[in-house]
Amino acid sequence: MSSSNPNKPKLIQNGKRISGRSFTDLRPLKITAGVLKQADGSAMIEWGKNRIIAAVYGPHEVFPKFLTDNRKALVSARYVMAPFSSLEDHGRSGPNRRSIEISKVAKHVFENVILTNKFPKTIIDIHMDVVQSDGGTRIAAITAASVALADAGIPMKDLVAGVAVGKVDGELVVDLDKLEDNHGESDGAVIISPRSGEVLLFQMEGLLTPDEVKRTVRLASDAALKVREVQVAALKERYAQVASEQGEQLL
């Protein structure tokens, strides 16, 4: 978001984006479920150059104990970027103000979809570690965490998915990469629940007309359905793997 940046490249040429994508094309997207042994559920997402690992622990006992809710499970979410994750400088390890805000809104998303009333007096921890970033990390992280939750067998209303939509050289484009994120005129992160069509996360920055904001959410909702297909494929592959490993016991 910097109209004043003198180094801004031309992001759209001949109706195509710098990466060669059309306005609605997603970057290559792959999700692998069950990548970690210790975690109750896990997933790795490869989306453009993004590499994010999500792990779920729980439901388990709450610590400190006084935070316990007798009616439902608590949800905690932690989004953090590794200090080596960006192309530029070495970052600082641990959470910063940006990641604390993202963790908070990610938590809200999962509080909506997890059937928390099934596990009173417990907590479900969701960890999202960005090990390589390439624009749209919060969306990719939540998309991966959703698969990790399903991998952990935690009952949910829906698999949530999303995409970032922003204005680049005057056009609304889907799934911003790093370059478009840095030099675009707006950036909007959207997570939806595809089954209900509800918007569960929306964070936007940039100057848009109200009509463009409405189109941003709609473009993202449509693209999220494509993301969901990849999530489902990852889970099917994981179940097939589990089934073949435990084939004898199942029969």
Add this chain to the structure above:
Amino acid sequence: MITMISDQIKAQFVKELIKKNNRPDGRQFLEHRSISMQKNVFENCEGSAICHLGDTKVLAGVKIDLATPFPDRPNEGMLSVGCEFSPIAHPNFQAGPPGEASIELARVVDRGIRAANAIDLTKLKIADGKVLGVFIDLYILDHNGNLTDAAALAAMSAVKNALVPKIEQDGEVYKLNHEERKNKLPLGEDVVTCTFEKIGESIVLDANIDEENASSGRLTFGATTSGLICSAQKSGSAGFMLDEFDNILDLTLEKRKELLKLL
């Protein structure tokens, strides 16, 4: 901000009221509480304002200092927004490092002001490697709901009445004389935010604290004088359908007018 069992009982009561198309203080669903602004309340800081939004009070202080620009924005001034949930404002607020709610609030206000170019940061360069930094600090004085809109109003108002200290040069060394202040900051469009809470299936504007306790989620939009949307934040677990979204956007545009008048 549920502190006691009585807050939960009140929240349940509010939900029932809202279902019957009522609000605890008798307002319409899309009506603000009475709002007043106190401007230039302190002398030491460059700009200040207190927003009274119903019983909610938020103070914003602006300091202007010399700063080193970010390496990727060598010609732009700095803007920083901080927020302190002071223990004077609510029994649940504790002294200590900022929690996630106060960080979120500061960042939502920051996004609005930054994205709308409410302060023209490109005009804050003094020399190579030297710029002015604008530091906005939000102090919550009394938390009775809808801190976001009160904070955004206070911040914008304080920025508008801030005066830049005189820049004094001694060879290569620059200094600010905070006792001599004359010019306003280079300003762009004004920004205000409108926050809507979802209580049951209803959407209400400018919730008080009992209504916030009954709410399942909120949506905030930042809007500018010329009618552009510059920021958005959805918070809380509730989901919003696309038509609710559109509706809230249109309402923000309408409701921003009464807020802009107060700046």
